Amino acid sequence: MEEKIIRTQGIYSEFPRKGPSAAPAATHYCPGCGHGIIHKLIAEALVDFGIQDKTVVISPVGCAVFAYYYFDAGNIQVAHGRAPAVATGVSRARDCVVISYQGDGDLASIGLNETLQAANRGEKIAVFFVNNTVYGMTGGQMAPTTLIGEKTITCPDGRDPLTQGYPTHMCELISTLKAPVFVERVAVSDIKNIRNARRAIRKAIEIQAEGKGYTFVEILSPCPTNLGKNAVANNEWINTEMVKEFPLGNYRDRTAEAERVERTTSDFSTESLEKLFELDSIAAPIEHKDPNFKESQVKIAGFGGQGVLSLGTMLTQAAQAVGKQVSWYPSYGPEQRGGTSNCSVIISNDRIGSPVVYHPDLLVAMNRPSLEKFQNDVKPGGIIMYDAIIGDVELPKGVKGVAVPAQDLAIQAGNPRGANTVMLGVMLGLGLTGLPEEAFQTALAANFAKKPKLIPMNLEVLAFAQKWVKENVK
Amino acid sequence: MATTLVKGNTAVVIGALYAGSDCFFGYPITPASEVLHEASALYPKLGRKFLQAESEEASINMCYGAAAAGHRVFTASSGPGISLMQEGVSYMAGAELPCVIVDIMRAGPGLGNIGPEQGDYNQVVKGGGHGNYKPIVVAPNSVQEMCDFTMLAFDLAFKWKTPAYVLADGVLGQMIEPFTYPEKAVVPKIDTDWAVAGIPETRENLVTSIFLNFDQLGKFNDYLQEKYAKIAAEEARVEMLNCDDADIVLVAYGISSRIAKTAMDEARKAGLKVGLFRPITLNPFPVKEAKALAARDKMTFISVEMSNGQMADDLRLAIECKKQVKLVNRLGGNLIELNQISDAINAAAK
Ligand SMILES: Cc1ncc(C[n+]2csc(CCOP(=O)(O)OP(=O)(O)O)c2C)c(N)n1
Ligand code: SF4
Numbered sequence: 001m002e003e004k005i006i007r008t009q010g011i012y013s014e015f016p017r018k019g020p021s022a023a024p025a026a027t028h029y030c031p032g033c034g035h036g037i038i039h040k041l042i043a044e045a046l047v048d049f050g051i052q053d054k055t056v057v058i059s060p061v062g063c064a065v066f067a068y069y070y071f072d073a074g075n076i077q078v079a080h081g082r083a084p085a086v087a088t089g090v091s092r093a094r095d096c097v098v099i100s101y102q103g104d105g106d107l108a109s110i111g112l113n114e115t116l117q118a119a120n121r122g123e124k125i126a127v128f129f130v131n132n133t134v135y136g137m138t139g140g141q142m143a144p145t146t147l148i149g150e151k152t153i154t155c156p157d158g159r160d161p162l163t164q165g166y167p168t169h170m171c172e173l174i175s176t177l178k179a180p181v182f183v184e185r186v187a188v189s190d191i192k193n194i195r196n197a198r199r200a201i202r203k204a205i206e207i208q209a210e211g212k213g214y215t216f217v218e219i220l221s222p223c224p225t226n227l228g229k230n231a232v233a234n235n236e237w238i239n240t241e242m243v244k245e246f247p248l249g250n251y252r253d254r255t256a257e258a259e260r261v262e263r264t265t266s267d268f269s270t271e272s273l274e275k276l277f278e279l280d281s282i283a284a285p286i287e288h289k290d291p292n293f294k295e296s297q298v299k300i301a302g303f304g305g306q307g308v309l310s311l312g313t314m315l316t317q318a319a320q321a322v323g324k325q326v327s328w329y330p331s332y333g334p335e336q337r338g339g340t341s342n343c344s345v346i347i348s349n350d351r352i353g354s355p356v357v358y359h360p361d362l363l364v365a366m367n368r369p370s371l372e373k374f375q376n377d378v379k380p381g382g383i384i385m386y387d388a389i390i391g392d393v394e395l396p397k398g399v400k401g402v403a404v405p406a407q408d409l410a411i412q413a414g415n416p417r418g419a420n421t422v423m424l425g426v427m428l429g430l431g432l433t434g435l436p437e438e439a440f441q442t443a444l445a446a447n448f449a450k451k452p453k454l455i456p457m458n459l460e461v462l463a464f465a466q467k468w469v470k471e472n473v474k
Numbered sequence: 475m476a477t478t479l480v481k482g483n484t485a486v487v488i489g490a491l492y493a494g495s496d497c498f499f500g501y502p503i504t505p506a507s508e509v510l511h512e513a514s515a516l517y518p519k520l521g522r523k524f525l526q527a528e529s530e531e532a533s534i535n536m537c538y539g540a541a542a543a544g545h546r547v548f549t550a551s552s553g554p555g556i557s558l559m560q561e562g563v564s565y566m567a568g569a570e571l572p573c574v575i576v577d578i579m580r581a582g583p584g585l586g587n588i589g590p591e592q593g594d595y596n597q598v599v600k601g602g603g604h605g606n607y608k609p610i611v612v613a614p615n616s617v618q619e620m621c622d623f624t625m626l627a628f629d630l631a632f633k634w635k636t637p638a639y640v641l642a643d644g645v646l647g648q649m650i651e652p653f654t655y656p657e658k659a660v661v662p663k664i665d666t667d668w669a670v671a672g673i674p675e676t677r678e679n680l681v682t683s684i685f686l687n688f689d690q691l692g693k694f695n696d697y698l699q700e701k702y703a704k705i706a707a708e709e710a711r712v713e714m715l716n717c718d719d720a721d722i723v724l725v726a727y728g729i730s731s732r733i734a735k736t737a738m739d740e741a742r743k744a745g746l747k748v749g750l751f752r753p754i755t756l757n758p759f760p761v762k763e764a765k766a767l768a769a770r771d772k773m774t775f776i777s778v779e780m781s782n783g784q785m786a787d788d789l790r791l792a793i794e795c796k797k798q799v800k801l802v803n804r805l806g807g808n809l810i811e812l813n814q815i816s817d818a819i820n821a822a823a824k
Contacts, residue, residue, distance in 0.1 A: 053674040056543070068680050074670035076542045077682035079565050082535035085527070089539020089547070092523045093497050096543075096672025114535070117528040264521035266496035270659040273491060276519055279476040279655060313479075313650065320479050320652050328479075328650040353736030355649050355729075358812055 010043030010052060015069040028066055032231025034221025035063060037188045038130060039070050041198050042099065045205040046073060055097040056090050058083045060111070062103035063136040063223075081111025084118035087125040095263045097208045098125045105135040108144035108168045115170075122179030122213045124261050126204045129170060129216065131246065132223035140226035144168040147245050152226070167245050171218050175251040181213040183252035187220035189238035193248075203255070212258040220246060285323030286438055293349060293434045297357040299374055300423075301342035302366025307420030310447065311364065312343035314424055317443035318435050319347040327355040340369055347433055362432055364423050365390070366406070375399070385426060387419070402426065402473060404465075413464040414457065421458045425465025430473065480653035482620045482646045483508035483550075486576055487516055488653075489624030490548050494660035495574070496522040497547040499536035501529055501555060504588040505644035506578035509550035530555040534562030534575070541571040542681040544669025546628055546662050550576035552644075553586065553594055557602070563637050564603030567698075568683025570668070572631035572638070574624065575609075579643040581807035589807020590644035590729060595784035598639050599756045606695055608702050610638040610709065611756040613727040617651035623754075625656065634705055635668070641756060643780070645729040645809065705758055712760035713752040716742065720749030722822050723767055725789055725799075726778035727753050730810055734778045737815035746823050751775075756785070761792040768793035774822045775799045780810055 007013055014024040029035050046052050052073050059067035061080035068075030078086045083100040091098045100118075107115050107129050118125065134152055135141040141154040145167050149158040159167075171185045182204055186197035197219060204215035220242050222234035229237060274280070298315060302308040312328050319326035330343045344357035359379045365371035365386040371393065378384055380398040388403040395401045404426050406419040415421070421444070427433055428440050440462060448454040480488065486509050490498070498513040500506075510526065517524040523540075527533040533549045540547035551559065556577050566573055577598055581591035601608045610630045614623040624640050631638035666675040685691035716738060717723060726734040731752040741748040751767065753760050767773055777786035777799055786801045793799070802818045804810040 053677055054672045056670050056672045058539075065684060068682065072677070074672055074676050075680045075682075076539070076670050077569075077680070077684055078538065079535065079561055082531065082538075082562070085532040085535035086539035086542070088525070088532075089497070089499065089536035089541075090543045090670075090672070091539075092525060092536070093540035093543045093545040093547070094672050098672075113528055114532055117532065264518070264523070266522045267520040268494055268496070268659060268661040270657075272520055273659050274476075274655075276516065277476075277488070277655060282476040282478050285477075316479060316650060320477075323477075326479075326652060329645060330648055351735075352651075352732075353739060354733040354809075354812060355645065355651075356733070356809055 008040045008043060009047040010072050011039060011070050012072050028069065029063065030225045032222055032224040032234065033063070034132065034188045034219070034223070035130065037194060038128065038197075038219055038221060039067065041194075041201045042101075042128060042205070043071055045202045048202070049205055049209045051097050051205070051209050055099065057099045057101065058087050058090070059101050060106050061137070062106045064101050064103065064130065065137065067101050081106050081109070082114055084111065084114040084123070084125065084127065088118055088121070088123050091124045092263070095211065099208075100125050100127045102127065102129055103136065104129070104131045104133065104143040104145040108170055116173070116177070119174050119180050119214055119216065120177045122181070122261070124208065124211055124213055126208045126215045127217070128201070128204075129218040130221045131170075131218055132221045132226075133242065134223055134226045136223050136226055145246070147241060169246065171216065171251045174216050179214055180216055180252055181207055181254055181258045182215040184250045185218040185220070185246060185248050187238055187243065187248060189220065189222065189235040193239075196248075207255060207258070211260045212255065213261050218246070220248075283442070286321050286436070286442065288322040288436050288439070290434055295346070295348040295350070296361045296433050297359065298345040298347070298362045298364065298433070299342060299357045299360040299377070300345065300364040301340065301370030301374055304341050306366045307417070308341050308366060309343050311420035311423055312345050314421070314443045314447045315345050315347075315427070315433065317446045318439040319433070321439040321442040322435060324348065324435075325350060325352050327352045329355040340367070342370065342374070347435070362427070366419070366423075383430075383432065385423060402430070409465060409468055410461060413461040415461050418458060418461040421461040422465045425462040426469055428462065429466040429469030475654055477652050477654045479650050480617055481508065481650050482617045482642065482648060483578065484512050485617045485620035485653055486550065486624050486640065487512040488655065489621035490574070490628070491516060491520070491522070492621075492656040492659045493546060493625040493628035494662035495546040495548050495628065496662070497537075497540040497545050498524045498549065499527045499533045499540070499547070500549045500551065501527050501533050503552045503555045505580055505647050506550045506552045506555070506576065508647065509576060509578065530558040531562065534559040537573045538562055538566055538569075538571060541566065541573045542569070542670050544664035544671045544676075546632070548574040548576065548624075550578060552578050552580045553582045556594055556597060560597065560603035563609060564601070564605050564607060565683050566637045567601065567603075567607035567609065568605060569681050570635040571681065572635055574627045574631055574638055574640065576624065576640040577642065578647040579641070581805070587807045588644065590780065590809060591805060591807060592643060592728060592730065592780040593782070593784070593805070594641065595756070595779070595781050598641050599788070607698060608757050610634065610636060610705060611641050612638065612754060613641045613756050614646060615728055615731045615752065617646070617649060617653050620646060621653065621656065628660075630709060634701065636701075641728065643729050706761070709755060710758040710760040710762065711754035712763050713754055714763065715750040715752070717749035717751060717767060720747045721770070721772045722747065722774050722776065722819055723749045723751050724776050724778050724815065724819075725751045725753070725785070727756060727785065730778045730780055733810055733812060734815055737812055737819060740816060741819045746819060748819055756788075759788050759792055764789060764792040765794070768796045773797045776802055776815070776818050776822060778802050778810065778815055780804055
């Protein structure tokens with residue numbers, strides 16, 4: 001009689017990725033290992049649903065790290081425990097079928113976080129969890145799923161829950177989450193169980209083919225090598241002992257109501273980017289030639305909430321409006337503590353070096369601590385503008401002081417929160433930064449672009465402050 | 475040409491979008507979080523994919539997945555997060571996956587603080603994970619470069635199939651400067667030669683970094699070293715200011731180079747022949763150019779960095795210790811002071 005070999009569908013017929021071998025069709029798994037059966041069930045399902053071409057199989061570290069020898073699909077090998085994260089990356093980038101094939105150490109120990117988070121997000125991935133109660137690849141250490149009393153290399157007297165905790169029940173844990181579509185525990189310990197495992201695995205793959213979301217199938221599987229049993233005894237042990245701790249059955253099935261999870265299509269066009277950034281609304285710089293323009297270094301400081309940082313950005317916007325080189329740098333980090341803040345603005349015709357102002361030409365101090373902190377840094381011949389509210393001050397020699405009733409003027413101008421705009425108007429009125437009035441108006445418009453109602457109010461404050469300069473500063 | 479004001483961390487995301495990146499995965503950490511915020515606001519508006527990961531380990535592995543699928547993906551973090559990503563970056567180097575990692579450095583070690591420092595130099599430039607690999611590292615020093623170099627990092631990562639870093643710091647991330655948008659966006663294509671994209675053309679492909687056979691892994695490592703040598707020969711970039719007649723050269727990257735430039739300008743005003751050597755790529759380090767400076771009769775190098783001589787070491791190696799390398803640095807989250815550099819220049823000029 002002619003010998004008939006029935007080949008498994010979806011599995012390569014030889015495994016050349018192993019390198020030169022006398023027996024290219026032999027697997028790398030031990031005799032009696034459950035991985036082979038599970039591979040076969042998954043691969044056949046991929047063929048049956050016609051999705052090999054669009055499937056990516058992810059094999060992390062563990063005995064199944066070489067799953068890519070076998071699966072006739074796209075394959076990615078990944079780090080220990082990180083398969084659900086990698087699977088997430090693949091699945092978010094591309095609307096394809098993603099399979100994460102993991103052992104118990106990988107999934108329930110080092111990768112527990114990734115496992116639960118991916119499940120909780122309802123990623124479109126099929127996780128196949130091979131529970132053999134030990135770390136296979138590294139030689140039989142205790143796993144999160146090792147049974148109480150079970151001996152492994154690292155619990156030679158048997159697992160003691162008082163020191164090593166209890167077995168981790170992954171199906172039970174995952175089914176506490178809302179997002180998973182299908183969660184089931186099966187075994188490959190006898191024919192009946194294998195048939196049932198086949199059904200569950202096919203169901204999970206079908207859900208993926210339909211793009212409905214997260215599925216989790218835990219498979220109790222023999223590791224005769226590390227359990228010190230022969231294959232028959234190991235399977236019997238699964239059927240009698242292991243199932244007591246890990247009851248077989250379905251833990252979640254919302255296939256009927258689950259709908260396809262759609263993914264967006266990425267738009268790469270230059271036009272869309274230009275629209276997103278509203279590039280056509282960006283104005284060309286205002287023509288402004290000033291042969292006497294000199295670089296100015298400005299430090300602005302005060303309490304958080306006094307508009308210190310936005311006064312800085314408005315000044316920066318004014319400089320940008322006439323096409324100057326300009327930089328704005330906020331104090332952040334350690335200096336920010338204690339409720340005071342400051343920022344540096346440099347306006348120049350040339351490329352700017354350090355964006356931090358050490359010796360300002362102009363210091364704007366909105367409160368006393370800021371004044372005291374920075375007044376001695378001001379360059380000889382420099383100017384200090386401070387809020388008159390501060391009261392009596394003793395400024396360093398060679399520095400000009402301007403006391404601005406910023407709070408009062410803001411209130412008089414009908415905009416109590418506009419003290420910082422007052423300061424901006426005084427700067428303009430004093431001609432301090434060499435920038436034209438139009439630049440400041442543009443800056444106000446840009447700064448309040450998101451709250452257009454505030455633009456006219458602030459323009460009024462700006463004019464009010466300029467008038468105050470004319471009438472009060474010699 | 476559309477020029478406007480933009481913050482450094484935002485410029486990174488603009489660069490990534492124009493570079494054709496359609497996936498971002500990241501985890502919050504100051505001072506890099508704004509990259510995450512901007513990506514979360516902008517990516518979905520173009521149907522591109524943003525996801526806040528559960529940890530930096532997850533971020534980098536999500537990146538690994540999207541990169542393996544052939545997509546242009548990036549993440550951003552800072553010190554402690556970068557430490558956690560190292561395993562994943564090593565896997566990317568081993569699997570030859572292109573990915574861009576942005577490091578907005580903060581001060582360490584340990585939790586340190588969120589002030590600016592450059593203490594991640596070694597863990598980034600040297601390839602802080604396991605194995606014999608080196609990522610490409612570009613170092614911007616302006617808001618414009620935060621964008622332009624992010625685009626450059628994508629180009630280099632894909633050209634050489636390797637992870638590439640943008641190494642910046644908290645100041646560059648926070649500051650605002652005029653910024654000109656790129657002219658044209660990249661429309662990426664999946665490279666079916668190596669990607670595993672879940673399409674018929676890539677069914678045969680495999681992304682892996684495991685070689686059980688020692689000889690095979692030996693060969694693969696030799697191949698990687700050859701690749702790194704080519705990168706070193708072809709991709710080193712440096713900006714040199716006033717170096718032609720200089721006998722004192724400040725060596726600095728990132729924010730330190732901005733402060734060094736101010737120090738140089740002041741020293742020039744005082745009549746001192748001071749130049750600035752700014753590596754744009756830290757790996758590969760611009761060895762040839764540094765060596766040429768070291769070959770002059772009179773030359774003192776001053777390494778200006780906010781780390782404990784991590785870059786000075788590379789400089790010494792580059793110039794084979796032929797000239798003195800002095801170190802001016804500041805650690806702990808405060809910016810290096812202008813007068814620290816000026817004092818060192820004056821001391822060297824004596
Ligand atoms: C970060 C890291 N830590 C440890 C290892 C070593 N390691 C390789 S496989 C493995 C255990 C895998 O066990 P399991 O997930 O149960 O799979 P099995 O081998 O039993 O199929 C470990 C700890 C590694 N590769 N990477
Ligand atoms: S060690 Fe165990 S899990 Fe690994 S191949 Fe052998 S039997 Fe299978």
